[in-house]
Amino acid sequence: MAEIRASTVLPARREDITLHTADGLELVGELALPAARPPVATLVCLHPLPTAEGMMDSHVLRKASYRLPALADLAVLRFNTRGTTSARGTSQGEFGEGETERYDVAAALEYTEYHDLPRPWLLGWSFGTELALKWGRDPLVEGLILLSPPLHRASDADLDAWGADGRPVVALVPELDDFLRPAEARERFKRIPQAEVIAVEKAKHLWVGEPYVRIVLNEIVRRVNPAAAPLPTEWDETVK
Template sequence: MGEIRAGTVLPARREDITLHTADGLELVGELALPEDRPPVATLVCLHPLPTAEGMMDSHVQRKASYRLPALAGLAVLRFNTRGTTSARGTSQGEFGEGETERYDVAAAIEYAEYHDLPHPWLLGWSFGTELALTWGRDPGVEGLLLLSPPLHRASDADLDAWGADPDGRPVVALVPEFDDYLRPAEARERFKRIPQAEVVAVDGAKHLWVGEPYVRIVLNEIVKRVAPDAYPLPTEWDISDG
């Protein structure tokens, strides 16, 4: 057995993908699937602000793709929103201040649906939470997982729309104790507009979730909602398995 560390990459089937938006752009991405079984659910990742170095390789979502296919049987879809660059390449288009990115969110959801990826949840981080709250109310989405939501671009009307969702789809916000933009007490007040919302305060954490202990908390909270049979996640991996 070996300890799962910050740089650990566990076995998965990984393929480069291209998303096609309704306004004619190609977005680069990657899909990671369990190596030897069908996925039990899907995470569609929406990354932090690209003008502040956010991209599909932002570390928490990258580590989700490295670990959760093997540990929890999840499909993890990551992509660069328009105009964003990572090691995978650069997506076409230009940053749209969270407005034209509506087409990017729709393209990712459509990809998951077209490829029969089961039970898709949107996993947004910072700017990505704004995209999820604003543009993620697609009937195919099962719920939202929000890391460090600033609630800058997402309006009260967006929150009210989720609060009025006839299916009461879950909205889970993981809020760092020392977040730069929205801390737990204020988050609880703001998210009261969504009766089914759950705010999880994470002691000691900051907006960027730096540090393996915080990454493990985030991944466990995700799995608890999306693939509860795999909760809690192991901290070791049998290296003979790959």
């Protein structure tokens, strides 16, 4: 058995994908699937702010794709929103301040439907949480998992709509966040009666450090595929 480290990449079926938006853009992405089984659920990842170096390879989302297909039988779909660049390439278009990105969220969900990817959850991080809250109330979506939600672009009306909707909303809020800390988050998220606000001690907005990444991935799996929680910290290297 080998310890799962920050750089560990576990077996999965990985393929480059292209999403097509209703306003005519092509967005680059990647889909990671369990190596030998169909997925039990799907994470559609919405990355942090591209004007602050956020992209599909932002580390928590990248590590989700490296680990969760193997450890939790999840499909992990990552992509660059319009105008965003990563090692995978650059998506067409220009940054839309969270408004025209509505088409990007819709394109990702359309891809999950067309390819029969089961039970999609939106996993947003920072700017990605704003996209999830503003544009994620698609009938396909099972729920939201929000990492470091700043609640800058998402309005009270967006929160009220999710409150009325009733689907699960889980917010992981770092104790030392730069934008929204747990006490204020609990107050803001009262508009969503079913929302869970989970404070993570000593964590910061960017979730730097393997202990915090493990907390995040475990909380994701507890909601999306609880049978796979808690995640192991070691991997049998003979398993391919």
